[in-house]
Amino acid sequence: MKEITVQELKDMQDRGEDFQLIDVREPNEYDFANLGGELIPLGSVLQNADKISKDKKVVVHCRSGARSGTAIQQLEKKFGYTNLYNLKGGILAYSDQIDPDIPKY
Template identity: 45%
Template sequence: MKNITVEELKAKMEKGDAINLIDCREPHEYEEFNIGGKLVPLGKIQTMQIEDIEDLKEEEVIVHCRSGKRSMMACMILDQMGFKNTFNVEGGMLAWKEKFGEK
């Protein structure tokens, strides 16, 4: 697992890079505010219900949550499952909102 800042993530998104963005928050959090990531709650990752992202093991996968704690745990679990290139978004959506607002 590596870390990525919200600024680095936004730059990748604006550049049009194809990114695999995973939002590991709960569905109600995702509905309130999201930046377009694929919703895979931490609970599903913990119970290895990752069929939706299984094919990304060799690719760069960027994981975020509200503050960066759940996504760090998700990255560690994914790493143990054989994912080679996981990134944790430092500060999560709290940092995103602080930096860029809700856009």
């Protein structure tokens, strides 16, 4: 599975790179803290695969990187995605290394 660090994500954001950011956490987690990605909870990821681009880089994240890894494995296996990147360390790492104003839970 391909991974991307939080610093690489921040660099992509700063450059205005064209990519899709998917958050696979639950709505209450998203409401508490988010990176501005599109919310598609893990339990509904396969039913919402049509919302996930196959034409550009897609960064998938969760709290720590475990659920996003599961989502990527499911999407690659069932739909043949090759453009998915797991955010290493998830939103916790983003809060630690990039933006300490993002609350941790």
